[in-house]
Amino acid sequence: xxxxxxxxxxxxxxxxxxxxxxxxxxxxxxxxxxxxxxxxxxxxxxxxxxxxxxxxxxxxxxxxxxxxxxxxxxxxxxxxxxxxxxxxxxxxxxxxxxxxxxxxxxxxxxxxxxxxxxxxxxxxxxxxxxxxxxxxxxxxxxxxxxxxxxxxxxxxxxxxxxxxxxxxxxxxxxxxxxxxxxxxxxxxxxxxxxxxxxxxxxxxxxxxxxxxxxxxxxxxxxxxx
Amino acid sequence: xxxxxxxxxxxxxxxxxxxxxxxxxxxxxxxxxxxxxxxxxxxxxxxxxxxxxxxxxxxxxxxxxxxxxxxxxxxxxxxxxxxxxxxxxxxxxxxxxxxxxxxxxxxxxxxxxxxxxxxxxxxxxxxxxxxxxxxxxxxxxxxxxxxxxxxxxxxxxxxxxxxxxxxxxxxxxxxxxxxxxxxxxxxxxxxxxxxxxxxxxxxxxxxxxxxxxxxxxxxxxxxxx
DNA sequence: ACAAAAGTGTTAAGAATACACCCATGT
DNA sequence: ACATGGGTGTATTCTTAACACTTTTGT
Numbered sequence: 297x298x299x300x301x302x303x304x305x306x307x308x309x310x311x312x313x314x315x316x317x318x319x320x321x322x323x324x325x326x327x328x329x330x331x332x333x334x335x336x337x338x339x340x341x342x343x344x345x346x347x348x349x350x351x352x353x354x355x356x357x358x359x360x361x362x363x364x365x366x367x368x369x370x371x372x373x374x375x376x377x378x379x380x381x382x383x384x385x386x387x388x389x390x391x392x393x394x395x396x397x398x399x400x401x402x403x404x405x406x407x408x409x410x411x412x413x414x415x416x417x418x419x420x421x422x423x424x425x426x427x428x429x430x431x432x433x434x435x436x437x438x439x440x441x442x443x444x445x446x447x448x449x450x451x452x453x454x455x456x457x458x459x460x461x462x463x464x465x466x467x468x469x470x471x472x473x474x475x476x477x478x479x480x481x482x483x484x485x486x487x488x489x490x491x492x493x494x495x496x497x498x499x500x501x502x503x504x505x506x507x508x509x510x511x512x513x514x515x516x517x518x519x520x521x
Numbered sequence: 522x523x524x525x526x527x528x529x530x531x532x533x534x535x536x537x538x539x540x541x542x543x544x545x546x547x548x549x550x551x552x553x554x555x556x557x558x559x560x561x562x563x564x565x566x567x568x569x570x571x572x573x574x575x576x577x578x579x580x581x582x583x584x585x586x587x588x589x590x591x592x593x594x595x596x597x598x599x600x601x602x603x604x605x606x607x608x609x610x611x612x613x614x615x616x617x618x619x620x621x622x623x624x625x626x627x628x629x630x631x632x633x634x635x636x637x638x639x640x641x642x643x644x645x646x647x648x649x650x651x652x653x654x655x656x657x658x659x660x661x662x663x664x665x666x667x668x669x670x671x672x673x674x675x676x677x678x679x680x681x682x683x684x685x686x687x688x689x690x691x692x693x694x695x696x697x698x699x700x701x702x703x704x705x706x707x708x709x710x711x712x713x714x715x716x717x718x719x720x721x722x723x724x725x726x727x728x729x730x731x732x733x734x735x736x737x738x739x740x741x742x743x744x745x746x
Numbered sequence: 747a748c749a750a751a752a753g754t755g756t757t758a759a760g761a762a763t764a765c766a767c768c769c770a771t772g773t
Numbered sequence: 774a775c776a777t778g779g780g781t782g783t784a785t786t787c788t789t790a791a792c793a794c795t796t797t798t799g800t
Binding site for chain 1: 791798
């Protein structure tokens with residue numbers, strides 16, 4: 297006898313993987329192969345088998361459907377659990393959604409999937425289920441995480457210029473900052489160190505390259521902006 | 522044909538309801554009636570039926586097991602979804618945990634439950650499943666919510682003194698504040714208004730009573746402390 | 747020489763911190 | 774009159790915000 301004897305919803309995971317592409321915040325989507333919503337774009341996801349935790353299932357499914365390894369992501373954390381919406385086709389379900397951040401990752405076609413690609417946030421089509429909501433929720437969460445953590449490291453390459461860093465903040469937070477104040481503040485957090493390398497590009501003064509001194513999530517000593 | 526054909530874990534909800542009792546942060550627990558962990562104290566919870574959302578199930582279960590109405594709580598929000606731990610008895614499951622805040626609420630014995638009571642955080646016994654972890658997680662979340670929201674309103678009575686308010690902050694945040702600075706800051710947030718009533722008690726000067734001007738969750742304009 | 751992005755400093759206003767005494771009441 | 778908790782102000786430091794010009798490079 298198990299501890300319950302009533303039927304409960306199915307358990308699924310979905311993942312919202314963000315990456316910057318051409319200075320645009322983009323989300324990894326896959327095209328569904330099966331009904332319901334066959335052919336529709338959707339967040340990578342699937343059912344959670346009995347012998348996997350939701351996080352393990354999320355990692356495996358990302359890899360199966362997009363060829364992306366979890367190690368390529370700066371982090372992956374649980375975002376929220378969504379109930380299936382009223383008029384959705386399919387069985388009643390909950391979807392445990394994970395959010396991840398990465399950089400320079402490219403989905404590969406796999407045996408389980410025809411199509412996987414990053415879509416810029418403002419070009420996302422109408423997705424299966426309530427996946428559009430999930431993305432919006434994830435974007436909000438990401439914004440707030442940038443206020444009180446160093447999460448941004450996961451979106452940037454190993455070395456970057458201060459201007460690039462500022463642009464990433466501005467893109468994700470959908471805001472603009474003063475260049476001098478931004479530099480003063482970001483340096484005061486001691487998250488990044490100057491290297492003695494420079495980035496030369498275009499007909500202008502070269503920019504000094506910086507790198508993060510931590511590559512794990514940490515809380516900031518005070519909030520950003 | 523449904524959209525999946527593999528078995529997934531069972532879906533449960535649990536709730537962490539906080540309340541202050543004698544200036545101690547306390548959590549609502551119920552004593553289990555069934556195996557596994559029969560007789561053990563646990564967070565109120567149960568399986569989610571197919572026709573309920575997790576939030577509705579959480580509300581119903583709190584009411585069934587403790588006699589508390591959801592309307593008595595200042596708020597109830599989803600906290601985190603826990604996978605059942607490896608060596609737990611019972612079927613594989615996920616537990617969607619909700620956190621709620623209340624004041625002056627008293628559990629009533631109901632037909633579904635023998636025992637429900639608030640335990641101060643530092644007197645909580647070893648609970649069923651990993652419910653002790655869930656409480657710790659909820660306490661952390663509550664602390665951070667006090668930094669950036671007005672959530673504290675949900676723990677205080679309609680009218681309160683500034684000293685009471687400070688004590689509540691100190692209790693939940695496990696910290697101490699300077700009285701003058703605390704008052705300056707809390708007033709600068711415009712969350713509370715002075716009333717012209719006073720609280721007289723004990724052999725000392727009576728204290729002015731204040732009330733919150735909002736009773737819904739809001740974000741603070743800057744962070745507290 | 748010019749265009750383009752990199753880099754840099756000061757001032758003013760607001761917020762946080764540290765800190766000590768008087769006030770109103772009951773006994 | 775004394776014990777108890779309520780109530781109040783100032784000075785210092787730190788943080789934020791506003792703001793404009795010089796530097797280095799490629800063409």
